[in-house]
Amino acid sequence: MKLIALGLNHLTAPVSLREQVAFDEDTTAAALHELAREPGIDEALILSTCNRTELYVSVTAGAESVPQAWLSRHHRLTPGKLDEFLYRHDGDAAVRHMFRVATGLDSMVLGEPQILGQVKDAYQQARQANALKTPMDRLLQHTFAVAKRVRTDTRIGAHTVSVAFTAVRLAERVFTDLRQACVLLIGAGDTMELAARHLTEKQVRRLIIANRTLENAQELAGRHGGYAISLHDLPQHLAEADIVIASTAARQPVLTREVVEKAIAARRRRPMFMVDIAVPRDIDPAVGELGDVYLYGIDDLRQVIDDNRRSRENAAREADAIIDLQVERYMAWLRALTIRNPAVDLRLHAESYRDQVLEKARAMLARGKSPEEALAFLANTLTNKLLHHPSARLREAALSGDHDLLHAAGRLYGLDENESVETSDE
Known part of the structure; x- marks a missing residue:
């Protein structure tokens, strides 16, 4: 794979x-x-x-x-x-x-x-x-x-700005004092939660939250002193907003050019600042062609973000070093999955011998043999079966002078390598 x-x-x-x-x-x-x-x-x-x-x-x-x-x-x-x-x-x-x-x-x-x-x-x-x-x-x-x-x-997260914070920062550049602004948030997910928190800290004059599910909008509005509406009511409230920040999961735009055009007319040409941070987009791109509307998409936030990026680049290099090490550790684990583990085979082999010999010992007891005779048979037969193949290979190694195998056997079985390995027949 x-x-x-x-x-x-x-x-x-x-x-x-x-x-x-x-x-x-x-x-x-x-x-x-x-x-x-x-x-x-x-x-x-x-x-x-x-x-x-x-x-x-x-x-x-x-x-x-x-x-x-x-x-x-x-x-x-x-x-x-x-x-x-x-x-x-x-x-x-x-x-x-x-x-x-x-x-x-x-x-x-x-x-x-x-x-x-x-x-x-x-x-x-x-x-x-x-x-x-x-x-x-x-x-x-x-x-x-x-x-x-x-x-x-690392300090990769120190002073990090979210996309939501960047949208608020951009709005602040246009409206120097957000305390005089009415802000409309479209959506009630995590991004809008962050945006609402930042806007509350800026003490915006009014906060409106619109969402497909009104209950979710009400919960978010309740936490931040805002006013909740449903998406269906957007056209009636859009003209109130100086700033609009949108982030929903809708597949089609929730704000069309026609709706925004009517809102601008109702505002008597007072400018409206809009940030669309949703993908797919919540605001029809054609809205950006309207006079008195300043529409920014998520890709337009990059310049604001880049200003904050440089302070975290050293931390990013440290993070990459950690990641390189962890990549190798995961790949080593993955490689181990494809390597046949002899320890597993050895245990299965030993358990198979055990079951065979145990069955014969039980049969001896059933035929009237004494427990001592059955236990002696069990111990001797199991020992001989488990050691037969290793002993045969060690005899061959001793005769051929294969010292590597002899030393490996000493390490494998925990024997003192300074002592000679037994090679006698069973």
């Missing part, structure tokens, strides 16, 4: 393509079942976030091209459309990539912590779909341990 990591991310593909290959929570389980049934696929995991879509698969020899073909076919893309945007890592390079992803070293925000939770979610989905076996399950467990160690032993 070969481990392959195949995918695209914010560095290799534009958001317009990333949203075409994204998987949402509702479709991932079915996609995992479909992928796991592909010829040559033995294990599968799908990781899909706003910045990346990746497949981690174990494949048999000759099936290396199956994951890429499946990805294009599943999303009904023209064959070859993804070729120039995809990256692929095999074997230990795939292990290293997974470790770097989970520790935030491959993220737009270097060292950001949210990705680890997303990897854990992907792991749970793959387990529930029965798409994992021992090798990849062990890899994921190792991944979580590596991420924890990197967080503990």
